[in-house]
Amino acid sequence: MIIQKISRVLSNYDNILPLFAGACAILAVVALLSLPLPYFEDQLYPKQIVPGSTLNPYDRGGPPFTRVDIRLQYPENSPTAGYVTAYLTPFSLFLARNTMYMGTTIVAHPGGILDEILYNTRGLDTVVEPTILFISFAIAAYIFHRRED
Amino acid sequence: MNEIGGIPLFYLEFGDIVAYFSPFTLALFLLALVFSVFVIVSRPERQIDIAFGADAFFAKDISLAELRFRRFMAIACGLACMGAMVTGDVFDFTLFVSLVGICNVGIVAAVKNHHVQDAAYQYGLVALAGTVPLFSAAAIVVTTTGSLSMLELASPGAPAVPLIARALLVLGVMGEGMAPFYAAKAEMFRAPGAPYVIMCSLSSLLIFLRVTEVVLLL
Amino acid sequence: MAWNEYSFGLLVVFLAALVGFLALARERDDLHKLLLVDLVEVASIAVIALLGTDLAEALILPGLVVGIAELLALSQLFIAKEGIAGVPARGLNIEVVQKSPATVIIPGFLVVYGIILSGFTGGGVAALGLVFYFMSHRFLGDFHVLELASGISWALWVAAFFVFMFAPEFWFLALMGAAVGILLKVITKISLVGVMWGEPQ
Incomplete structure (x- = not known):
């Protein structure tokens, strides 16, 4: 019943x-x-804030085309990890040398720690994510086109 | 490590995300693969409606565009299932499960029937709401343990994953197309086209099986 | 166990999520359900943000995009379900928008600037320009070109991913491929938000 x-x-x-x-x-x-939850202090990809740097809050050191050490889960799987983090496009290098605003726009330019994580070390996540976008877009486009008939 | 699904036979490394094939995940992976192949080769079934009170019946016609679209969605759903079966990363798993959810919505949303579309919409809202507990679970796992890799979390000496993270993960997977909400899918099964609609239930079953392994492993 | 900053953050976020879900449980109107679901998505982004490392910022992006993507599909499904089609989509009925050349110049500037920026934010800037253009001019082009572009960008991205994984020495090539792929992807997808309605041509 x-x-x-x-x-x-x-x-x-x-x-x-x-x-x-x-x-x-x-x-x-x-x-x-269940609240007080512990915060694990020894995190991967720790955030450093370097006051005064034009790349603040994304200054992870290293001139372009050199490697910096980043803390990732399996370093042996990503032999070139660290190059993308240090890379700056010519335009962003120009901004970093002449203005204080590079740090706020670094996510818009190729290179930097976020691109390192998104494209390289955790690339599969970012492949799944545009696939979700692609599928949703396909559904929306199909339903939209069907209204034609 | 904790060998819930058997000893991993081999690993597939994508940077920080390592997919592993243990006897359990490999079996589920092959199931998803075989069914995806079935979807590619099979022709959709035509639904027959019997006219009530008269000696007549008519077959529902499926247009070529609809067939191709639904087949595409079913194949994408199969691929998403394969990914969700073998991935060894908690956040990656949640993303694959969300992909399964949106593909399931796509398979039924293509049908030109008001009831089916209404059901697909309600189900899509649940799938969208289900991403909240899913991503919250992955975030709590990484914050309290410092790792997203299932292999690391299963190894002895790893910090304990809070119970709430596991509960959120299970609820999120339920939202993406799962057992208690199964009855509602009856509406969806009115949609013609057999192999594609069955992909919805198979994918639900597969992600449910996999999430039990994940929860026991953590 | 001690109450650290993280636990206080979670306290606020889960209270917010509780309010959102309770509202969602009571709501009966389909459109409001969609809006409320979008609202509670913010809570999941906040839980990820509480991690507070670079990894958190990288995980927020997929989390955010999944929400936007499903919203795009569901809103289109809502329009089809409710039969809202047939509303003629004209440009904005404002004289200065219809007459002045600014509706071409401003989008042009935004698109060029977005391409210089490249990456995700660049795509957003360029898409904003295109949305403004589509709003002020009646959109007459067909979507097939944009659909093709989104397919190509997806393929470019996956190719870049495989270069990163299997030929890491060509990381620079892969970085540029992924940056151009995300630029195209974000431009095509975001510029269509709000344009895909009314009468298809």
Whole structure:
């Protein structure tokens, strides 16, 4: 009987999202109750802030085309890790030498620690992510085109 | 390491993300692969509607564009499943599971039927909401242990993963297309085209099997 | 166990997530559900941000993009489901927008600047220019070119990934390939947000 009732509620797809949201809300409460969680101090890819650097907060050292040491999970799998971190495009090098604003725009230029993580050491994540974007876009484009007929 | 799924037979290294093939993950990987091949070679089934109260029936026609689109989605779903089965990284796993979720929405969203589209929309909202516990779980794992690699986390001496991270991971996978929400998919199964729709259930089953391994491994 | 900064951060984020999910559990309107789901996505980004290392910044990007991507697909599905098609999509009905050449110059400037920046942010800047252009002129081009560009950028990215993994000595080539790939990808995808509605040509 109870299973029948549950399946009747579940079979109405309008109830699915409220149920799932309710489950998430309950788990959020559980998370709040379990709270003081430890912070593991010895993290990978630690953040350093170098005050006064034009590349602040992304100054990880190293002139272009040299290697810097970064702390990654499996150094033996990425033999060239560190080159991308140190690389600056000619335009961004010009900005870094002449202005104080390079650090705020470094994520827009090729090179830097974020590109190192995104493209090189954790490249598979970033391959899956444009695939999700690609699939969503394909769905949207298909539904859009279908309205033509 | 903790050998829940057997000793890994070989590793596939992509930088920090290491995919591993243990007997368990390899079996699931092959299942996803075989089914993807079935999807590529098979023709969709045509649904027959019987007209009520009259001696008549008609077959639902599936346009070539719809067939090609749904086949593409089903193959993408198969590839996403294969990735989710073997990846050895918690965040990468959550991304693959989200990809499975959006592919499942795509398989049914292509159908030109108001009920099916409504169900696909509600299901898509759950899949989107499911990314919240998924990513939260991965973030809590890395913050409390300092690593995302399942192999590192399974090795003895690794810091313990909090219970809440595992609970969030399981709930997130449920949101991306899973058992308690299964009944709602009945609406989706009205969509014609057999092998593609079955890809939805198979992928749900596979990610559910895999998440049990992940949770026990951590 | 001691209450560290991380735990206080989690306290705030999970309270926010709780409020969001409770609202989501009560909401019955389909459009509002979509907006609320987008809102609770922010909580997951915040949990990742609490890690506070470079890795966190690199993980936020996929997290954010997944949300935007699914939102794009679901909003299109919503339009189809509700049958909102048939609304004619005209340019903005503002005289200065329709008459002045600024609607070509400003997008042109933004696109060129975005290409110089390259990478993710550059794609965002260039896409902003294109969105402004599409808003002020009625979009007459067909989407097939943009779809092709997004497919090519995806392939470029995957190729760059394989270079990084299997021929790491060519890291510079791979870096440039990935940067151009993400530029194209972000331009094509973001410039279509808000344009894909009304009557298709």
